[in-house]
Amino acid sequence: MSIQGMIRPIVAALVLTVSYSCKEKTTKVEDNKPQIEKEVIAKDILGNPDYLAISYGGYKADTRDVQPTIAELKEDMKILSAMGIKILRTYNVQLQQASNLLKAIQELKKENSNFEMYVMLGAWIDCKNAWTGETPDHNVESEQNEGEIARAVALANQYPDIVKIIAVGNESMVKWAESYYVQPSVILKWVNHLQELKEKGELRKDLWITSSDDYSSWGGGDDSYHTEDLEKLIKAVDYISMHTYPYHNSHYNPEFWGVPEAEEQLSDIQKIDSAMVRAKAFAVSQYDAVSNYxxxxxxxxxxxxxxxGWATVSNGHYGPEGSKATDEYKEAMYYHQIRDWTNANGISCFYFEAFNEKWKDAANASGSENHFGLFTIEGQAKYALWDMVDKGTFEGLTRNGNPITKTYDGDKEALMQDVLVPPTKKEQAVAH
Structure with a gap:
């Protein structure tokens, strides 16, 4: 039988068994056996629990002037792939991180035909005068935006088998992003531009376009966000990418977080567990608010x-002198609850984030922004992933040359010494 004659029945069988609209294409033949490479598109992988998502930076130094190398990126990809992660979210294409990440994934795919990783490529959007020391003009966009979008388009076309989504901006419309936020009209302009490129055939038609922003920016919060441009934006994107942070709201909107009077007689661990159930419900309520709008x-x-996401260290609003939300036990509870909920409901969750990054609050080593990772910078798995270490998930894998081990040397009793009980409603009232 000819090679083509061999391939046809194989492809036909696969088409009958694949439950998603995956395309199939034949690659090289080894030992007279055709290899079938699966080609997926955004709608196949978003909301699919077989394609877990995560937010990824990979920076290890206290400045982004030190970019992760391709070798370091490949090391991280192997760790995340072992966890079942198959979609990464990046944030900008101004720096080398995203383009190097795409190179790293391409190399891993060449080295191992079974390696599978896709990218939601972020294009950073700013207002005029953002990060310059001058007063930001939130009604005028930065002249840098056009180049950023062009770079994202170029990378999407260079790596069509990896880049499946472009996100225009990160928390670019939410008004508490005072250093750089823009009006929805700016995001709409660039989303429409990308959609037009798809129509012209200058981008793949199955590439999905979105913007990734706070739930309030998508209409789930204050009515001041309910503008005509936001309505147009919601209609223009292929899907909505929303952010929700019960962790931050344990300080800024703490009503859900405080221990109710009816639970004051519970044990400490019961109070903590109950608070984390409320935290997950808070996230669900913000999702529902966006959906309803x-x-x-x-x-x-x-x-x-x-x-x-949920940070594990804080010497500020969320630590011992604040909401007492911060530790590895609570992060683990939140991570597993949010994964269970999103997987069960056909929702992708680009959990924030894969690894700690210390550049975000370089002047304050114990600042919460440095500690959202599921792994430490050195490669220790936090409590949320201890079970994976026990199962040998990371056997043979390293980060910074270190094998993947557990934080606290795997001593849960020592870990629990750092776990604080949320304040009661009465204590919250006194604090505020």
């Missing part, structure tokens, strides 16, 4: 979580 506009399209 979208549907009120007569729109029905997917909503996925572009960011949510």
């Amino acid at each position: 979208m549907k009120s506009l007569g729109v029905d399209k997917p909503i996925h979580i572009g960011e949510t």
